[in-house]
Amino acid sequence: MEVASASAEPGRTWNSPHWTADDIGPDFAPMLDAMRVFHHRLAGARLPDDLTEEMRGIFERLGERLLEHQVPEERQIAGRIDIPGRGQLLVPNYELDAVEPDFLAGRLTYGRHFLGRNGAVYGGAIPLLFDSVLGRLANGPGRPASRTAYLHVDYRSITPIETELRFTAEVARQEGRKRFIRGTLSHGGTLCADVDALFLVLRPHQR
Ligand SMILES: CCCCCCCC/C=C\CCCCCCCC(=O)SCCNC(=O)CCNC(=O)[C@H](O)C(C)(C)COP(=O)(O)OP(=O)(O)OC[C@H]1O[C@@H](n2cnc3c(N)ncnc32)[C@H](O)[C@@H]1OP(=O)(O)O
Structure with a gap:
């Protein structure tokens, strides 16, 4: 498969999706x-x-x-395509219900693959979700590329698998290169976990 809209032009953020659904064929x-x-x-x-x-x-x-069919990173599809899950299997799929410049909200259900024990989501799968959702907000349109400096996650109650959960992410403040972003994950009215994160805008020599 040759991907027509491949783009490595300067100025693109490091995590821009490079491909569109048309580039990958109907079955991918x-x-x-x-x-x-x-x-x-x-x-x-x-x-x-x-x-x-x-x-x-x-x-x-x-x-x-x-x-x-192995290709260099810049030509791979996984993580670089504008479809749910961005074409990779690491992060659980989620749906976005609200997309604003400084705020995101959405829903997801962790399936059995993400089970830790006793019906609870594996703890590490929660910062994984937060990194993806908050990273998406931190790297949203018009924002230069940033990387996660820290994710401070507090587990407030068991996060159930096979249950619809809701998440939010909001930019708390920006100080120079620092973007402080907060997020929550909840089930009904119960807060499962929350996060305070710092994303740092990359300097020109950083990737
Ligand atoms: C379906 C549709 C799809 C559409 C798609 C649309 C787009 C979607 C977009 C996206 C979706 C997915 C997005 C995923 C995103 C994931 C992101 C990651 O996970 S990145 C990997 C993990 N992170 C790293 O590997 C970083 C490793 N660390 C570094 O590279 C450096 O440490 C870095 C760049 C973070 C900072 O290094 P320095 O040298 O630039 O910065 P210094 O000078 O050390 O610090 C600057 C200031 O920040 C503070 N600082 C730095 N690190 C800190 C820390 N850990 N805690 C507190 N403060 C820290 C320092 O104290 C300093 O503060 P003072 O200016 O002095 O006030």
Whole structure:
């Protein structure tokens, strides 16, 4: 697949999406969705040996086929495409309900893939979400590229899997290169976690 709108022109932020849905063909996003469903079902499954063996063979063959399609980072699709999840599988998919210059709000459901124990989301999956959502706000339109300097996350109550959650992110203040951003994750009226983060605008030599 050749990607027509590839762009490495100077001035683009480091995490700009480089590709559009038209660049990747009709099956790429649904293929990733199928993989996400697969992750959740695999995490929740107890498999018979014959199925495990069959799956190992399928994965080995597919992995082999992917080898010949490896590309340099700037040409990869994962994380660089303007589709839900940005085309990568690390961060749980979320939907945005409000997008303002200094505020974002949205919803997500952590599936079984993200289970820690006893119905609770794995703790580390929460800063992962916050880094993505707050990073998106910190690097929003018209803002020069910034990187996470810290994410201070407080876990206020259990975050349930397979339950719709709501999140918010807002720019608290900007001081020179420092963007202080706050966020929350909640379930109904219950606050699950909140975060205070610092993003630092990169200097010209930084990447
Ligand atoms: C479906 C549609 C899709 C559309 C898509 C649209 C766009 C979407 C966009 C996005 C989505 C996803 C976005 C994800 C985003 C993820 C971002 C990351 O995770 S980045 C990886 C993790 N972070 C690092 O690896 C940084 C590593 N650290 C560094 O590189 C440096 O430390 C850096 C750049 C952060 C700072 O280094 P210095 O040398 O530039 O800055 P110094 O001079 O040390 O500090 C400047 C000031 O900041 C304070 N400072 C620095 N670090 C601090 C800290 N940890 N805590 C407190 N203060 C700190 C210092 O004390 C100093 O303050 P004084 O000016 O003196 O007042």
